[in-house]
Amino acid sequence: MNSNLININNLSVNYGKTTVLEDINISIPRGEITVILGGSGCGKTTLLKSMLKLQPLAAGSIKIFNRNIKSSEFNQELKKIGMVFQNGALLNSITVRNNISIPLKHHTNLPDEIIDRIIISKLKLVNLEGAGHLLPAELSGGMKKRAAVARAIALDPVLLFCDEPSAGLDPITSASLDNLLIKLKQQLDMTMVIVTHELASVRRIADNIIFLHEGKILFQGSYNEIQNSDNRHIQEFFSSN
Amino acid sequence: MEISKKTIYLEDNLTKETVKNLYTNFKERPDNINIQKIDLNLVQTIDSAGVAFLDIIKDTSHYQPVLINADQNLLDTIDTFSVKSEKIPEKKRRPGFFENFGDSFLNSTNSFVASLYLTADIFYWTLRDLFSSKHRREGSIIQQSILIGVNAVGIIGLLSFIIGLILAFQSSAQLRQIGANIYIADLIGISMVREMGPMMTAIIVAGRSGSAFASEIATMKISEELDALRTMSINPIRFLVVPKFIAITICMPLLVTLATFLGIIAGLLVAVYYLNLSAVSYINEMFNFLTIKDEIIGLSKSIFFAWVIVIIGVYFGFKVTGGAEGVGKVTTKSVVVAIFAVIVLDALFSLFYLI
């Protein structure tokens, strides 16, 4: 059986006439944390969005759980995927607690008592226990990010995408978020694809690293391997940090 | 699931799919308050719903049940998701009728006072801008005039023409019966110049531009653009509101004039084709009847309406809280309040001119 959860073949994505991703080939292994690195504007967010069917593909194909994402069966699988958007993307009109309850109420038939407890447990994991009753507009930038993480893991997804989860967090909170990701990987066998710029965080969590540059893949491998890469862009990225 | 000898035996998967039934069974058991041990020997997997269920078992029992026969990975997961019962918040009390009533009374008083301050601010900065052009953004007044005035010409012209037609048809039926056909000119003239022209224009401008003011400023506020302006030491009222204020003060009387004119033309058509009057007699009658005072009343009213519309739109824009949701709310509110205020103001004017 295939040990890769995601297979991307010859993927290209355009915005109008500009090509943002070009001829991407990636396989992402099950039960591991894959980190996507690359400069601002190189197409990381676009790559995540295209895996979630949020972006039309110009060419190539993406398979997740061995299903082509364009097939209609894939829509059922979306429930097993969580996504933390770069700007949080919380629903602004409802409280943090209700944001987290949405996937639970729509995709399970659990009794309210259990749902309430799951919500508190998820808020506890991101250190937001006291913030459940607040509206997103009443949270700080970093708190919004963490609330978004709590919503993304509400259903214990099999696959979790995070777009810069630790941007805007202090080093301590950022480290505890990394610990949470590692725990989820070990205990629930969750597969994760994470975009981040924090090298400290990369060192802690990454099993695999994918390096994007101007819409192309420059490197795919482990943390030690990428340190020894002789590519100019990669060396620049690591030495300037 | 099985309960015997104060031990609950769980098996297979404790996950979102299975927990609902287990929970229902568990709640129906009368002996669920006596559990002392939770046996997890046969449990394969657990997720956060499963852990929540275990927590419920623990909190239901009068003893403090312990987990037995669980392997380490299971215990780790339980440790990750488990929550102490005292962490679960109580539901909040809802405020009663009188509390709500008092609240909204205080709120509306405060809003009124705050909008007076805003009005003073706007007049102050407008006056200063009239005498120094240094801080004026180039072309901003013209741009606002196009948005508020030029772009509204079509809809305001069309609607007031239709209103003119309706008024003329409705009244001509009555006038005909008493043979007073010629008074259609007086009726249309006075109602278009003094009431319908200014009022219809104000309502349309409130819907088009008042809402745009509110949503523009509200959007800028929630995306911190207003804060950015302030840190650059630029007064948002001067930068954003004054051009709108000047533009609407110029445009509104012009729009009202257009509306009045088209309403009167509509009346003329009805007079000529339905009441068989001649165009000359219609116009003569109107000019004899209307005085310059009527025109002044109509136009001065329209300027007050314009100011009310800007102040209310801008006030709600600045007042926004929350995210994109808030923008929608204040926009709706600003239109409702502006139209209400225009009509109340119109009623006050009518009283005022009676005396």
Ligand SMILES: Nc1ncnc2c1ncn2[C@@H]1O[C@H](COP(=O)(O)OP(=O)(O)OP(=O)(O)O)[C@@H](O)[C@H]1O
């Ligand atoms: N909606 C859009 N329309 C047009 N172009 C877009 C759009 N979104 C992104 N782009 C372009 O696509 C490119 C990649 O954007 P993307 O958001 O994927 O970058 P990123 O790697 O996530 O950057 P960052 O680290 O700053 O978040 C950029 O050059 C951007 O200008």
Ligand SMILES: [Mg+2]
């Ligand atoms: Mg991005």
